[in-house]
Amino acid sequence: MTVTIRQVGPCFAGEVEGIDMRRPLSKDEVAAVHAGMDRHAVLVFHDQKIDDAQQLAFTKSLGEIEHAIGASLRAAADQRLPTTFADVSNLDRDNTPFARDDRRRLFAIGNRLWHSDSSFKPVPAKYSLLHAISIPSKGGNTQFADMRAAEETKAEVEDMVCEHSQMFSRQIIGFTDFTDEERERFRPVRQCMVRSHPITGRKSLYLSSHAGGIVGWPMQEARGFLRDLIEHATQREFVYTHKWRLDDLVMWDNRQTMHRARPFPAHEPRDMRRTTLAGEGPTVAQAA
Ligand SMILES: [Fe+2]
Numbered sequence: 001m002t003v004t005i006r007q008v009g010p011c012f013a014g015e016v017e018g019i020d021m022r023r024p025l026s027k028d029e030v031a032a033v034h035a036g037m038d039r040h041a042v043l044v045f046h047d048q049k050i051d052d053a054q055q056l057a058f059t060k061s062l063g064e065i066e067h068a069i070g071a072s073l074r075a076a077a078d079q080r081l082p083t084t085f086a087d088v089s090n091l092d093r094d095n096t097p098f099a100r101d102d103r104r105r106l107f108a109i110g111n112r113l114w115h116s117d118s119s120f121k122p123v124p125a126k127y128s129l130l131h132a133i134s135i136p137s138k139g140g141n142t143q144f145a146d147m148r149a150a151e152e153t154k155a156e157v158e159d160m161v162c163e164h165s166q167m168f169s170r171q172i173i174g175f176t177d178f179t180d181e182e183r184e185r186f187r188p189v190r191q192c193m194v195r196s197h198p199i200t201g202r203k204s205l206y207l208s209s210h211a212g213g214i215v216g217w218p219m220q221e222a223r224g225f226l227r228d229l230i231e232h233a234t235q236r237e238f239v240y241t242h243k244w245r246l247d248d249l250v251m252w253d254n255r256q257t258m259h260r261a262r263p264f265p266a267h268e269p270r271d272m273r274r275t276t277l278a279g280e281g282p283t284v285a286q287a288a
Contacts, residue, residue, distance in 0.1 A: 013242075
């Protein structure tokens with residue numbers, strides 16, 4: 001089957017036809033998906049009735065997997081899924097939604113802030129692939145912002161380096177009760193503020209709500225500046241809103257976009273499973 005990709009409305013995202021993730025991809029299909037990602041940065045695949053093994057096989061056909069280790073507050077004993085998946089659901093091990101005041105749920109509310117996945121890791125993620133297994137009756141959309149768009153701003157901040165940590169994004173929503181073990185695990189890492197795409201050469205602002213400092217700047221000034229940058233980069237004309245259908249798989253390039261989840265009723269299950277492709281290296285040297 002030939003792969004076709006059409007742009008979704010006036011936005012940058014692309015909708016893909018001609019890929020069936022239940023079967024292994026041909027070389028040409030892999031190349032078409034990568035070319036689509038280079039161009040659109042977000043690709044939507046509808047009606048993918050796949051199980052976890054098929055999602056994993058599809059992901060691996062595109063590159064090397066990033067394992068989900070140490071990024072959430074789920075203890076090893078409450079994991080629903082193996083480390084090849086990031087569990088983006090609101091579900092406990094027995095598949096019941098977390099209580100409204102569950103610490104794991106409150107931490108995950110940080111995903112409602114604009115971010116780029118794993119920007120808090122020394123080697124941040126390349127692509128994320130999210131598959132919708134169950135969706136709430138309302139809300140729960142995911143929004144994407146095209147970080148290639150803000151042309152003038154990119155030149156202005158070209159040489160800046162940020163410090164990213166999940167503690168910074170959680171501070172924004174008032175989640176501050178970290179244990180000593182979590183503080184150690186969530187130590188800030190450095191990322192450059194402008195990235196160049198290795199194939200297209202296009203530059204992107206590399207921002208995330210995990211960014212809580214700029215190297216060489218007073219913290220308060222950096223936070224204000226970062227907030228302004230995110231506001232500018234996420235203006236309506238740069239944003240695609242994905243309204244989930246069951247069996248959608250959406251893939252995005254964390255190097256070229258930010259995303260955020262939208263609220264949904266706390267008592268309804270939202271089962272979303274993410275596989276992640278590893279980035280090719282650090283964006284900047286880490287502090288000693
Ligand atoms: Fe995310």
